[in-house]
Amino acid sequence: MKPTIALVGRPNVGKSTLFNRLTKSRDALVADLPGLTRDRHYGHGRVGGKPYLVVDTGGFEPVADDGILYEMARQTLQAIDEADAVVFIVDARIGLTPQDKLIANRLRQLDRPVRLAVNKAEGMQASIVAAEFYELGLGEPWAISASHGEGVRGLMEDILDGFTVDPEPETLDHPKIAIIGRPNVGKSTLVNAILGEERVIAFDQPGTTRDSIYIEFERNERPYTVIDTAGVRRRGKVNEAIEKFSVVKTMQAIEDANVAVLVLDASQDVAEQDAHIAGFALEAGRALVVAVNKWESLDNGQREQVKRDIARKLGFLDFARFHYISALQGRGVGDLFASIDAAYEAAMVKLPTPRLTRALQLAVEKQAPPRAGMVRPKLKYAHQGGVNPPVVVVHGTALEHIPDSYWRYLEHSFLKMFKLQGTPLKVQFKRSANPFGDKKGT
Incomplete structure (x- = not known):
């Protein structure tokens, strides 16, 4: 599985510039999901033969205790918690700040690799630029220029050197299906309908876990693996605070699957988040089937409006088959598998x-x-x-x-x-x- 690398630092130190450099794109994938600020971007990167996922966080103000700065700090901490490695970015032009010291104190407590990147160092002598940042106690500072690309490759090679990444994903002889979508659209209910039993506990509350669940099953004597990326909660945990939906876990599940089933909520408008999740599946090159759930709750006029809304907002998914289902009642779920099987065969096709x-x-x-x-x-x-x-x-x-x-x-x-x-x-x-x-x- 690809390692996940989080970019953290104070506002305006060049995190987004480095993100765009690493992903080789100016079109950052914004995961505008509940509990995630618009400042968190997710994308693919690669150094040599080693791919990775990279997360661009919002500006980290560790002393903020309310307002948007507090939310950004909270979400940065979540990104750090999800990451396999962290790049802490500081500003060579401004120098060491009290906020940098506070962030470094947090990062030194982590049990994962942290690299200190001294950005905006173009035209400056690396040893002089790095000198004052040794005080942070995070090892050798890397003098880089995100805007010019200086030192970036060496930094990423050093980080990835500690990870073993399979050059090719594991290939199974049966489909691996990731159930993806926004929280509370019925993903766990759909998994239960597919399995024909309550293997995944579904609650009417969004974003209730960060873990993906892998379940093996057979249908018509053919083996499958379904990956539930939904937010579900264990029995007995209902009264605990809701854990926020994890985009990183969904990204990793998509990477690990052959076919993604994007679940939409027919009772709600197609949201920007739906398009972002679909876009990531498309960027990852995964076969896709779209399940428009809660179809039974709409009258004929509303159904026509939903279809027009989907055609307008998700037109880039013209290669995928759409199904209109009721996961709760089990209607249309069986028909999904003809499309899942066709998508899997198409994804794995051998062309002479x-x-x-x-x-x-x-x-x-x-x-x-x-x-x-x-x-x-x-x-x-x-x-x-x-x-x-x-x-x-x-x-x-x-x-x-x-x-x-x-x-x-x-x-x-x-x-x-x-x-x-x-x-x-x-x-x-x-x-x-x-x-x-x-x-x-x-």
């Missing part, structure tokens, strides 16, 4: 090189890649580069000039030609001049 190359030629005949000045990219042949999701590697020349729009066109063309339902497909371009050149769709 001759067929892929012919499909590529047909796509190019229908629509050639656009010229870039005097150059037109030439697509020669294609082969499969992986599964879960299917990866198609296209070889050719001048592929660095192919625009994103044509890359998406090829993805949709392969999905359509091979009739792959329920899974995204990723295209990678490999130039003849540089076999490790530009890769898209990763």
Whole structure:
């Protein structure tokens, strides 16, 4: 499983800049879930062959006792608790502050690795910049520049050196299904309906645990594993304070699954959080089935409005099948499995090189890649580069000039030609001049 790395520090020390540098994106995935501030971002990163998850937290003011600063501090502490390692970021331009010392005091008590990153050190001598921060007692300070990328790779290599990450996820011969969605949409109820017994205790309270539950079962003599990421509570714990929903656990469950079932609440509008969770599953390349729950509570007019709302807000999930169900009553749950099985088969499909190359030629005949000045990219042949999701590697020349729009066109063309339902497909371009050149769709 990928290690999770939390970025913490005072406001305006460059956490988000470092986050964008690590994820190679300016489109931070915002998990706007109950108990999570908009300042917590989640994304993928990779150094060499080692992938990881990274969490960008809000500014940490450890002395705050109310208001938004208190909430941000509380959520930062939760992110630290969920992380496998922490990067504590300080500002080289401002120097050591009392708040830095308070944060360091908290971090020294952790039983996980902490790295001290002295940011905004571009144009400065590293040894001089780092000198005053030894006082924090967090080991060797790393002088970096998040905006320029200086020292960032070395820092991340040092952190990841302490983790063993399997280069390929474990592949089973049966589907692993992650049940995902916002708190209180009926995920645990759906798990119980799938299992046909009350294996997961469901309460009508959102966000009640941070743990994912793995359950093995059989259906029609075929084995499955279902991963319940819902907030559930043990018997006897009803009167205790509610634990907040954990995005990190959901992210890890998605990474560990072959198929994700996104559960929506038909009695509520499709929320921004729903789109964010779906977006992460799509970014992870997971096959997807959408279950619109609590369908029995709506009249015909409301149902039509829900379908329009879904089409407008979740249009990017056009590759997935949608089911309208009642998990509580068990209606429509059985039909989910035809789509789950189809999505799993599509995600794990093996595509022969001759067929892929012919499909590529047909796509190019229908629509050639656009010229870039005097150059037109030439697509020669294609082969499969992986599964879960299917990866198609296209070889050719001048592929660095192919625009994103044509890359998406090829993805949709392969999905359509091979009739792959329920899974995204990723295209990678490999130039003849540089076999490790530009890769898209990763």
